[in-house]
Amino acid sequence: xxxxxxxxxxxxxxxxxxxxxxxxxxxxxxxxxxxxxxxxxxxxxxxxxxxxxxxxxxxxxxxxxxxxxxxxxxxxxxxxxxxxxxxxxxxxxxxxxxxxxxxxxxxxxxxxxxxxxxxxxxxxxxxxxxxxxxxxxxxxxxxxxxxxxxxxxxxxxxxxxxxxxxxxxxxxxxxxxxxxxxxxxxxxxxxxxxxxxxxxxxxxxxxxxxxxxxxxxxxxxxxxxxxxxxxxxxxxxx
Amino acid sequence: xxxxxxxxxxxxxxxxxxxxxxxxxxxxxxxxxxxxxxxxxxxxxxxxxxxxxxxxxxxxxxxxxxxxxxxxxxxxxxxxxxxxxxxxxxxxxxxxxxxxxxxxxxxxxxxxxxxxxxxxxxxxxxxxxxxxxxxxxxxxxxxxxxxxxxxxxxxxxxxxxxxxxxxxxxxxxxxxxxxxxxxxxxxxxxxxxxxxxxxxxxxxxxxxxxxxxxxxxxxxxxxxxxxxxxxxxxxxxxxxxxxxxxxxxxxxxxxxxxxxxxxxxxxxxxxxxxxxxxxxxxxxxxxxxxxxxxxxxxxxxxxxxxxxxxxxxxxxxxxxxxxxxxxxxxxxxxxxxxxxxxxxxxxxxxxxxxxxxxxxxxxxxxxxxxxxxxxxxxxxxxxxxxxxxxxxxxxxxxxxxxxxxxxxxxxxxxxxxxxxxxxxxxxxxxxxxxxxxxxxxxxxxxxxxxxxxxxxxxxxxxxxxxxxxxxxxxxxxxxxxxxxxxxxxxxxxxxxxxxxxxxxxxxxxxxxxxxxxxxxxxxxxxxxxxxxxxxxxxxxxxxxxxxxxxxxxxxxxxxxxxxxxxxxxxxxxxxxxxxxxxxxxxxxxxxxxxxxxxxxxxxxxxxxxxxxxxxxxxxxxxxxxxxxxxxxxxxxxxxxxxxxxxxxxxxxxxxxxxxx
Numbered sequence: 001x002x003x004x005x006x007x008x009x010x011x012x013x014x015x016x017x018x019x020x021x022x023x024x025x026x027x028x029x030x031x032x033x034x035x036x037x038x039x040x041x042x043x044x045x046x047x048x049x050x051x052x053x054x055x056x057x058x059x060x061x062x063x064x065x066x067x068x069x070x071x072x073x074x075x076x077x078x079x080x081x082x083x084x085x086x087x088x089x090x091x092x093x094x095x096x097x098x099x100x101x102x103x104x105x106x107x108x109x110x111x112x113x114x115x116x117x118x119x120x121x122x123x124x125x126x127x128x129x130x131x132x133x134x135x136x137x138x139x140x141x142x143x144x145x146x147x148x149x150x151x152x153x154x155x156x157x158x159x160x161x162x163x164x165x166x167x168x169x170x171x172x173x174x175x176x177x178x179x180x181x182x183x184x185x186x187x188x189x190x191x192x193x194x195x196x197x198x199x200x201x202x203x204x205x206x207x208x209x210x211x212x213x214x215x216x217x218x219x220x221x222x223x224x225x226x227x228x229x230x231x232x233x234x235x236x237x238x
Numbered sequence: 239x240x241x242x243x244x245x246x247x248x249x250x251x252x253x254x255x256x257x258x259x260x261x262x263x264x265x266x267x268x269x270x271x272x273x274x275x276x277x278x279x280x281x282x283x284x285x286x287x288x289x290x291x292x293x294x295x296x297x298x299x300x301x302x303x304x305x306x307x308x309x310x311x312x313x314x315x316x317x318x319x320x321x322x323x324x325x326x327x328x329x330x331x332x333x334x335x336x337x338x339x340x341x342x343x344x345x346x347x348x349x350x351x352x353x354x355x356x357x358x359x360x361x362x363x364x365x366x367x368x369x370x371x372x373x374x375x376x377x378x379x380x381x382x383x384x385x386x387x388x389x390x391x392x393x394x395x396x397x398x399x400x401x402x403x404x405x406x407x408x409x410x411x412x413x414x415x416x417x418x419x420x421x422x423x424x425x426x427x428x429x430x431x432x433x434x435x436x437x438x439x440x441x442x443x444x445x446x447x448x449x450x451x452x453x454x455x456x457x458x459x460x461x462x463x464x465x466x467x468x469x470x471x472x473x474x475x476x477x478x479x480x481x482x483x484x485x486x487x488x489x490x491x492x493x494x495x496x497x498x499x500x501x502x503x504x505x506x507x508x509x510x511x512x513x514x515x516x517x518x519x520x521x522x523x524x525x526x527x528x529x530x531x532x533x534x535x536x537x538x539x540x541x542x543x544x545x546x547x548x549x550x551x552x553x554x555x556x557x558x559x560x561x562x563x564x565x566x567x568x569x570x571x572x573x574x575x576x577x578x579x580x581x582x583x584x585x586x587x588x589x590x591x592x593x594x595x596x597x598x599x600x601x602x603x604x605x606x607x608x609x610x611x612x613x614x615x616x617x618x619x620x621x622x623x624x625x626x627x628x629x630x631x632x633x634x635x636x637x638x639x640x641x642x643x644x645x646x647x648x649x650x651x652x653x654x655x656x657x658x659x660x661x662x663x664x665x666x667x668x669x670x671x672x673x674x675x676x677x678x679x680x681x682x683x684x685x686x687x688x689x690x691x692x693x694x695x696x697x698x699x700x701x702x703x704x705x706x707x708x709x710x711x712x713x714x715x716x717x718x719x720x721x722x723x724x725x726x727x728x729x730x731x732x733x734x735x736x737x738x739x740x741x742x743x744x745x746x747x748x749x750x751x752x753x754x755x756x757x758x759x760x761x762x763x764x765x766x767x768x769x770x771x772x773x774x775x776x777x778x779x780x781x782x783x784x785x786x787x788x789x790x791x792x793x794x795x796x797x798x799x800x801x802x803x804x805x806x807x808x809x810x811x812x813x814x815x816x817x818x819x820x821x822x823x824x825x826x827x828x829x830x831x832x833x834x835x836x837x838x839x840x841x842x843x844x845x846x847x848x849x850x851x852x853x854x855x856x857x858x859x860x861x862x863x864x865x866x867x868x869x870x871x872x873x874x875x876x877x878x879x880x881x882x883x884x885x886x887x888x889x890x891x892x893x894x895x896x897x898x
Contacts (some may be wrong), residue, residue, distance in 0.1 A: 139497040180498035187504040188319035189737060190353045193497070195508070203543040207637040208646065210740060214508075216350040219633045221645060221735025 001045050004104040008032065008043055010051060010070035013062055013075070068134075075131040078102040078124035079114050085125040086118070092125055101207040114142050120177050128198040132159045132175050134231045138193045139176050139183050150152065162228040165199040165211055171230035172196050178227045190214045191228065251594075261309045261420040262337070263302070266330060266361060268344035268354055269316030270741050272373040274298075274748065275403035276345055277313040282412065304413045309420065312339065319504070319598075320470030334364050335453055341419040342366045342413070348378035348400075351519055351832050355511035356504075359429055360395065366424035366456040369415050370398045370453040371408075377742070382522035395505050404747050405536025425575045428456065429514075429822070431506035434494055437488040438463060445480045446473075461497045463488050464500040500766060510632060532626075532742045539630045549631050552622060557656055560615040561691060567610030568692075575602050592782045593775055603820055613687035613759055620754040623650075623794035626743040629824040636736055642719060645736035648678045654758070655685030659855060660765050661686075661758045663862040673731025675866055680875055683855040684718050686711060690819040690851050697872060701835040706844055713849060717886075766817075766858045767790070772815030774856060786812075796884055802891040803842055815854050823845075843892035845887050853883035 012182050013059065016023040029036040029102065039057075047054040051066030062070060080099040084090040090098065106114075114120075115133060120140045122234050123129055159174055176183045191197070194197040199208040200217055208219045220228075267273050281300025302309040314333060315326035334342055342360050344355035351372075361368060372385060391398040397415045401408030418470035430436055442459035453469075455463075460485035467598055474481040490501040494503045539545055565665075579598055622628050626651065636646030654662035662682045669675045686694065699707035726733070780786055786809045793808035801807075806828050813824040826832045834843060853878050855863070863872035 053803045065444050073732075137496050139493060139501065141496070141498045141501075176497075180500060183498060183501045185503065185737070187501045187508075189354075190356065190508060192501075192508045200539060201536070202632060203540065203637065205637050208736060208738075210540075210633070214350065214352040216353055217740040219629075219646070219736065219738045219740050221636065222873065224735040224737060 001042065005071045006046065006049075006051075007069070007098075007104055009046060010062065010066055011073055013052060013060055014067065014074065016060055020051065022059045022061050023184040028060070043111060051199070065156075069163065071131050071158070072134065073103055074109055075133065078108045078128060078130045079111065079121070081123045081124045081126070082118050082130075083114055092109065108217060111153070112143065122223065129161055129163070129226055132177060134163075138174070139180075140178055140182070141180055157231040159229040161226060162197070162230050163202065163225050164200065164209065164221060167199055167201050167229065167231060170196060170198045170233040172233065173228060174225055175229040177229065182224070182227055186224070186228065189218060190216070191218075196233075197230065215222045261306075261307060261340045262312065263309050263341045263416055263420070264312045264314055264332065264339040265343050266314045266336060267316060267335050268347065268350075268357055268358075268739075269319055270739060271316065271347040271350075271354065272401075272403040273313060273316055273345045273347050275577040275722055276343075276371060276373065276401065276409070276412070277311060277666050278753065279387065279403055279406050279409040280416075281311050291844050295790060300740075302413065305417050307417050307420070309775050318357060320357075320364075322563060333363070334366055336459075337367065340423070341369055341416060343371055343416065345371045345373050345401075345716065349381055349383055351383075351385065352508070352515045355514055356507050359395070359507045359510055361455045361854055362426035362429055363454070363460055363820050365425060365457065367419060368394075368426050369398045369412070369419050369424070370394060370396055371401050371403075371412055372398060373401045373403050375400050375408075376405075384520045390404055390514070393427070393514055393517065394429075404750065423543065424572055428569075429441045429510050431503070431510060434491060435463075437501065438491060441485060442480070442484050445477075445483055447477060447480075459484070460503060460589075464503050465498075466500075476515070483612050489538055519747045529622075530742070536630070536744050540634065540691070541609045541626065545630070549634055552627070553631075553653065556618050556622070556653075557616070560611060560618065560657075560688075561567065561695070563614050564611040564688070565695070567614075568606045571606050572602070573603070587782070592778050596775030596778030598779070600687075600816075601767075603774070603817060603823065604753045604770040607689055607692070607817070607819065608759060608762055608766070611692070612657045612762060613755060614689065616654075616755045616758045617751065619657070620751040620758075621746045623816060624744075624746040624751050625740050627738055628653075628737065632736075632738065633740070642681065642722030643677055643729075643733050644674055644681075644722070645734075647738060648674070648681075651678050652685060655682040655687060657758075658762055658766070658811065659683055659685070659687045659689055660862045661761045661827065663859060663866060664709050664761060666866070671732055671734040673729050674733055676871065677725055679719050679863060679866065681722050683875060683879065684714065684721065684852070686851060687818070688715055692819040693850045694847050695697060696819075697825075697850075698721045699833055700842055701833075702840045705839075707847075709845070710847060710851065713848075717852075717882075765861060769856075769858045769861070772819055774820070777813055777816065780807075800889045801845055801851075802882060802895070803846060804838065807846065811849070811853065814850055814856070817851055818856055821850050839895075839898070841891060841898045844894055844898075845891045848890055849883045849887040851883075852886065853880045855879060876886045 009028070009032065013023040013214045016031060018028050019029065025036050027040045028043075032039065043052060043054045046052045046060070050063055051069065052060040052062055054060045076097045080102050081095045084095040085092055086100055097110070098109065107114050112135070113131070120143075121130060133202055136192040137144070157174075160171075162173075165171055172195055174192060176186055176193065177193075191211075195213060200212050202209050203222075206222045208221050209225045210217055210219050211225075263274050265277055277298065277300060280302045298313040300311050302311050312333065314330040317327045317330055342361060342364075342824050344358050347371055348357060348653070358370065358493065372387065372390075375385075378385070386402075387398045387400060397419065399408055399415050401412055403409065414644075429818040431439075436442045439456060439459045442462055443455045446455050446458060458469060458473065462481065465485070470481055470484075473484075491499045491502050495505075497505075523732070539548060577596075580896055619628075622631075632649040634644030634646075635649050639645050639648050648666075650668060651662045651665045654665055659682060662685070663679045666675050666679045666682065669678055694707050694710055698710060699760060777786075790805050790808040793811070794805055797803045797808045797811070798805055807825075809828065810821050810824045816823040825834065825837075829837045831837065839849050854860075860876055863875060
């Protein structure tokens with residue numbers, strides 16, 4: 001299976017999983033616009049390679065390895081979308097398809113340079129959250145200031161945005177995205193790195209999120225909360 | 239070093255008896271920890287209290303006279319940090335550093351000790367004599383929190399006083415501590431941070447020339463490491479090499495930690511605070527099974543459906559209830575005052591008669607606005623605010639406010655605006671970004687305040703029907719949303735998202751609520767009452783001398799041709815600049831009738847109310863806007879809204895006459 005095709009499958013499964021919990025063959029087929037038979041075949045291959053757990057007639061879900069890979073591609077996809085729409089001013093309707101083709105050939109170095117040039121954007125033009133990168137950093141200043149980005153080193157635990165936590169779930173802050181003013185503002189309110197927090201509640205319609213930290217509770221604008229990435233405690237999210 | 243010592247003018251002579259001197263004590267601390275309550279208890283001066291973070295936006299002053307000492311108490315704005323630079327943070331920082339208060343009383347919330355100590359640590363860096371007042375000890379005790387005060391005092395090197403400010407407990411101890419502290423000046427210990435940080439602070443301190451900038455050297459060194467723009471600029475002027483050396487050290491720190499030096503230091507402070515808390519605090523309830531009252535109420539108040547339902551019910555109820563009570567009380571007061579002297583704005587006669595009548599009418603008009611409408615409104619609002627519900631409303635409305643470029647906190651000025659525009663404009667200070675502050679004030683001037691509501695009710699609801707009155711309201715809200723969106727695009731500057739602390743609910747504290755109501759009403763009495771009386775005299779006099787007739791003619795192109803209203807309304811609108819509901823009085827006086835349907839058609843009545851609602855904000859509002867944003871912007875809003883009123887009025891009269 002070509003790498004491009006493999007990555008596309010993983011992306012689709014991630015999307016469907018987030019919506020439905022498990023990716024059914026038929027749903028994948030609809031999403032990828034291919035015949036269900038080819039999906040079954042592809043899932044078998046992905047399963048052999050260790051990217052998905054596949055159970056015939058039930059569907060597939062990503063392994064940790066597969067999820068990591070899918071997230072990485074998604075991140076590139078959305079970064080490219082921001083680039084295409086904000087820098088090159090390509091029509092927003094076309095950026096998705098363009099990005100779909102470009103995402104598979106992007107190197108780590110280019111991805112990092114792109115992220116730096118776009119000033120570590122939080123969301124793609126369609127409003128989906130861009131994942132944190134997998135460099136071993138705790139904030140963006142390392143990339144934004146230095147000429148040589150820090151080496152890539154896979155994080156031990158997957159980072160998830162604080163907004164993706166379930167109400168009541170506890171987590172530890174691992175990464176704050178954005179320039180120093182964002183980081184400083186959050187830090188001064190007690191949201192320092194390695195701090196334990198609890199998501200109290202999410203207001204509907206992307207409203208503010210309420211976070212319990214250091215025995216107090218803060219209501220934080222959704223757009224600001226997008227900058228906070230955490231490692232969930234206890235059972236893994238998703 | 240000659241000048242100062244030789245001159246007897248400014249420095250107190252060494253032998254001067256001490257008790258003649260006036261001491262200065264500053265209250266500092268996070269927002270919503272009970273600073274204002276402590277201030278009130280200490281000084282007896284009424285300072286607003288509410289369950290709303292960020293209330294004290296200007297520093298308030300009061301006098302504490304205790305054991306023969308005169309102590310000036312300054313209530314600084316509630317802030318979380320003195321590193322980031324909002325106006326409030328700047329006010330506090332400059333006051334502590336430059337005005338050298340004799341003692342800083344740092345008030346902290348016992349149940350949120352860790353976050354509060356972060357700020358305490360920043361204060362210790364400024365090296366002012368300090369007292370720590372641990373407030374809300376009762377609430378902390380309820381949560382099973384026990385704090386070893388002596389140990390904390392030992393760690394910080396300053397006196398630690400427990401208080402329950404709202405009940406006045408511990409205030410005597412605090413006063414005692416203040417009095418002895420102004421003499422003993424207890425300096426806080428230096429709390430060491432991590433080794434990499436401390437090494438660099440020490441190195442920079444060695445480089446700094448003695449007495450640079452008037453700040454303590456350790457503070458200056460820390461600020462240089464953080465890259466604080468003011469400090470860097472200040473140090474660069476005298477010793478550029480120190481500034482660049484400090485920058486190099488900051489880079490080293492950033493290399494080690496992989497985050498900006500400012501964040502590293504904030505992290506260090508929180509780390510130190512955590513350490514301290516773990517030494518002095520014990521929690522006796524199992525932490526996780528607390529489903530507190532606050533949590534239970536929040537499940538309802540922040541429910542995606544029920545929450546909004548409650549919100550609409552509360553705000554709507556607040557408005558309706560106010561105007562039901564208001565109309566009733568207003569009539570009572572008018573009848574009573576009319577018995578003392580007739581209320582007649584326009585008379586001709588002797589100069590004394592004219593002046594008396596003007597003053598009396600203005601006084602009565604102000605009274606019948608403030609007592610029946612504004613005070614009950616502010617009282618109920620203060621109840622909602624003090625209980626903690628208002629913060630929930632702002633959380634629920636945050637998303638909607640984004641559409642107008644504002645955020646949830648703007649709900650407070652907007653709701654206040656239904657009472658009176660003046661205190662609402664002043665309350666816009668709670669919004670951090672200058673752009674959003676101005677935007678909120680602009681929209682507040684369009685909110686139908688109680689005066690405008692009186693006009694809409696008295697003209698449209700009474701003589702057309704209630705539905706047209708409601709339609710006017712709806713149109714106004716629509717206009718606010720549209721103009722908000724446009725202004726958001728047009729105005730330069732940056733919009734900042736909201737980060738707000740969510741306080742626990744509590745049963746409103748009556749003295750506090752009354753205080754808050756009085757505080758807001760007070761700003762009305764200072765600005766609005768004199769403006770009314772003076773304005774009313776001026777206009778009555780102008781009428782008596784026959785100056786008003788030419789105004790009608792002058793304004794007739796707008797009033798008659800554009801808006802299709804009777805000629806006499808020209809003068810009426812001039813009256814309305816003083817106070818909007820004076821338009822009703824003037825209308826009645828000029829036409830000699832209170833049955834307005836006999837002098838204007840329904841369409842004219844609606845347009846009249848519409849124009850009154852939108853044109854020139856009243857003179858008190860213009861003054862308040864000028865005070866907050868300067869004359870250029872105040873007049874800009876005035877001109878814009880007048881044009882808006884004329885424009886919409888002109889369209890409305892032409893459309894309405896078709897089917898009314």
